[in-house]
Amino acid sequence: MNSKIAISIAAKSKHGKRLRLGTLALSIALAFCLSPTVGFAQSTTPAQINIPAQSLHQALLELGRQTDIQIYYLPETVANQNAPAVSGTLTAQQALAQLLRGTGIEVQWSGKTASLLRSAPETTTQLAPVIVTGSLPGALPPAYAGGQMSTGGHVGMLGNKDVMDTPFSQTSYTSKTIRDQQAQTLQDVLSNDPSIVTKQNSASDEDGSINIRGFPTTFASGAGSLNGLTGMAPLRAPDMDYIERVEVLKGPSALLNGMAASGASGPGGSYNLVTKQADDEPLTELTTRYDSRSQLGAHLDVGRRFGEDNRFGIRFNGAYRKGDTPVDSIESKVGSAALNLDYRGERVRLSADFAHQSNDASPQVIQQLAVTSLGFVPEAPDADTSLNPAWSKQRSRLTLGMVRGEVDVIDNITAYAAIGKQKLDFYLIGPSQPTLRDTSGTYGWNSAEYSRYAYDVLSMQGGLRAKATTGPVSHALSLNLSQSRMEIGSAETQVRPYDYTTNLYNPVFGPAPFLADPGDPGTSSKSRVSSTAIADTLSILDERIQLTAGIRYQEVQASNFDTTTGAETSNYDSDAWTPALGLVIKPWEKVSLYANYIENLQQGAIVGPSYANSGEVFSPYVSKQYETGVKVDWGTVTTTLAAFQIARPNTISVDDPTGGLPTLALNGEVRNRGLELNAYGELTPGVRLMGGVTLLDARQTKTQGGLYDGHREAGAPRIRAVLGGEWDTPFMQGLTLTGRITYSGDQVVSSNNENLKLPAWTTVDLGARYVLDSPWSKQPVTLRFNVDNVFGKNYWSGTNNRYIQLGSPRTFRLSATFAF
Incomplete structure (x- = not known):
């Protein structure tokens, strides 16, 4: 789950006048001190960035999810601003520069922290919440370019891992794939995988007999996990409307997932379903x-x-x-x-x-x-x-x-x-x-x-x-x-x-x-x-x-x-x-x-x-x-x-x-x-x-x-x-x-x-x-x-x-x- 942290600081001068950018700098400094994940050097390692055209606020949130930088700004700084689509292998600094191009917003860097500044009027009253983007521990791996697949997934007891760091064959289908294909059951999603033979007729809600790498298994065998808990995936035609990700791990998985309670899970592979959680935006x-x-x-x-x-x-x-x-x-x-x-x-x-x-x-x-x-x-x-x-x-x-x-x-x-x-x-x-x-x-x-x-x-x-x-x-x-x-x-x-x-x-x-x-x-x-x-x-x-x-x-x-x-x-x-x-x-x-x-x-x-x-x-x-x-x-x-x-x-x-x-x-x-x-x-x-x-x-x-x-x-x-x-x-x-x-x-x-x-x-x-x-x-x-x-x-x-x-x-x- 992605995070957005808001910090509010109110201050007045002894004459009752409201403070200007000095207070903003103080709030940013305080937020910097409170954040345990801030680095001490700018990230220069390129990463795969995939951000669609949208409001600048949403684009900045997405950039925070896809990189290891944190971004601080006032809501009015980005109000009524739109950002272009940004994709490709870019450093976080390059991606941010493309998002801000033509907005007149300036960036001040401190390590991996970017502060977005715009001239503030003299009559500023109380500083509004400062927005910080980043990722919480245990957050889902971000979507890959195109949005249909994820950059990683759950690997049993090892937790979430990037696909490039996983010594197994792994795929993870996102909610975008589920929605755009109008998938109704798990078999509808698994039909995208060439290593999985699905046998379900489109009218069926049967026990879901499938073959992974040539070995049969069924939903009723309890071979599936729900949010990483083995045996908790629905035993009969899991409905896709409340599922965020479908993660497939091919091959045996006794160490990673343990054995299903039925004792009948096939050696060809297993799957994990991730339920939808509330995001920061309503x-x-x-x-x-x-x-x-x-x-x-x-x-x-x-x-x-x-x-x-x-x-x-x-x-x-x-x-x-x-x-x-x-x-x-x-x-x-x-x-x-x-x-x-x-x-x-x-x-x-x-x-x-x-x-x-x-x-x-x-x-x-x-x-x-x-x-x-x-x-x-x-x-x-x-x-x-x-x-x-x-x-x-x-x-x-x-x-x-x-x-x-x-x-x-x-x-x-x-x-x-x-x-x-x-x-x-x-x-x-x-x-x-x-x-x-x-x-x-x-x-x-x-x-x-x-x-x-x-x-x-x-x-x-x-x-x-x-x-x-x-x-x-x-x-x-x-x-x-x-x-x-x-x-x-x-x-x-x-x-x-x-x-x-x-x-x-x-x-x-x-x-x-x-x-x-x-x-x-x-x-x-x-x-x-x-x-x-x-x-x-x-x-x-x-x-x-x-x-x-x-x-x-x-x-x-x-x-x-x-x-x-x-x-x-x-x-x-x-x-x-x-x-x-x-x-x-x-x-x-x-x-x-x-x-x-x-x-x-x-x-x-x-x-x-x-x-x-x-x-x-x-x-x-x-x-x-x-x-x-x-x-x-x-x-x-x-x-x-x-x-x-x-x-x-x-x-x-x-x-x-x-x-x-x-x-x-x-x-x-x-x-x-x-x-x-x-x-x-x-x-x-x-x-x-x-x-x-x-x-x-x-x-x-x-x-x-x-x-x-x-x-x-x-x-x-x-x-x-x-x-x-x-x-x-x-x-x-x-x-x-x-x-x-x-x-x-x-x-x-x-x-x-x-x-x-x-x-x-x-x-x-x-x-x-x-x-x-x-x-x-x-x-x-x-x-x-x-x-x-x-x-x-x-x-x-x-x-x-x-x-x-x-x-x-x-x-x-x-x-x-x-x-x-």
Whole structure:
């Protein structure tokens, strides 16, 4: 969170005359003495500056956020002054000079402090507040050139780090990207990343099955963090209206984030959501929306700060939409409300978040089918056709709350703590496990169900971050203690047989069976993960060489229960150590070479009754990543190139030569090797890009007798490319044209059958936004129009566990944002 400190000083002469600039100088000197972050030499190091044209006051605040200088001035000094756009690699002094050009305002420098002066009239009465711009500890990294991406993000227990100082592959999408793409769910945002395969149909609010670097994970696994607290990201389709940043960390993250309470987080990567907080400037925005086919909605965003130095903040976001979705016959009602409260003192920073999400849909919105022993996957049907009967429905309710805080114990030691809880209740009514039965498109069900589920998550953490120097070596030490608990409940009523068959290309559904309410969910599983971690980042030569080393010890306890009797059916108790190493070398100022070795931890399987070794508990699965890469900041464009290998243990079924039950053995492995090239930023003023390409070789190794060695892993395309761009048109001021093209290579549906594949697909998204003056307010009105899948491509978007997902149809999104 960025800061603006106001200092008021009143003084009079003995004759009652008010003091002039002498008093101003005194107030500036006093403010200088009170500021603990003022340096003693002007900053001459160029930095990436990106400040749009706006009022001079707002431009100065933004300059303070993006650099390490502090700026002092009276409000009347900059009143009614406008500043031009300033961007490029500049020193803070050069950027300030460009902002002040032609204003007649003079600058007096003292170290890294700039005092803005203008001749004051003799009749000055009382000195108004002096404005100081700067950054509070723990502030979000500023946006990069173009505003779509951030210059850094949260790296687990290491805290916020600049992307050039991070020995891992990291991306951070800003609220500008979320707003301008009219993203509604997390999958909408993650679709910008070429290393992530999203499978969600645009009508869906399902559990969010995604693949990162070829490894599957789901939102319901608890793999996501909220404001750095593991497991607290909403478990079902996180709504983007109250999210400020979406930060993605690719690769295993056991040291950095710890293990999710469910024990099921994938080794391909993790994400952290940052909630919106009140900024220094008052905010009131109303956005009205229309989505095809006829879904109407609105979003209200209000933020204010109060008290001395704007220490107290409140931010409220509320949204609701209702109507027909882009998939024909599906209607939905989606709502969210989120409140953030925060306090920022000199040494203490506190915040609290509360959120509620709801989603009702009929028919069910999950557009997926199981595929078994077919020779090939038939052509995808119209993407705007529902594959579920009209009597099916779903409903979810999610509520969460969390509190976090940090204290600067002394200048170089910060203590932090956070605790959060979320509850998710949802039910599904509909046919069970729809299965594709032949290559002509016939599919059907054998049963129908009414299922209720309940998730209860409690997560907490605490720790210390400290800085120290030993000779020529600087240390950034981190200590983290965490614990997460998850309880899952379920209840189900089934009608069996419910044998019904129809066809993808002309689905006709039968009458609804009678499905009794199964009642409140009974506990089906409980899990608890506790961990302790320590890490040190050692740096030398003005941080041109940085080595991060750390280790985390984790204990995992889990139990499964009979939902009817409550009796424990199996249990799990194990532990593991997971180390990590990361190295950053900066041979030149804007070039970072990096490498890492890091591990991931997943709960080992409890063998089921269909195997001879039923009840056996496997040790936690440890996945290992080796990665190296180079990051280059070209001034207004950053490029990253990464090469990685991730190996994850796999289970295989070993046949009994005597004809008995097979044995489940942990002696297979999935090995994913890949290259990632990403770029983002502003090519030239008014032209922005964001995207990249991922080449992936995902194979099975060490399978029984080598039977499947070398087979491609399911759900991992060999190539995926995403390229998005924006152009501020010169022929019409305020008009921006946008576009994105996505290509995904073919995907294997079953790792045991390389011939069963989903074909490659390409989609094109186009859009425009127009900023115009408001007739009733000084704030502009922003109109946005986006069309996803412009050409109406019908395609299978992805696969997981032999389920194939139907892609999104052509979707129109229109909105108008009014600021007051």
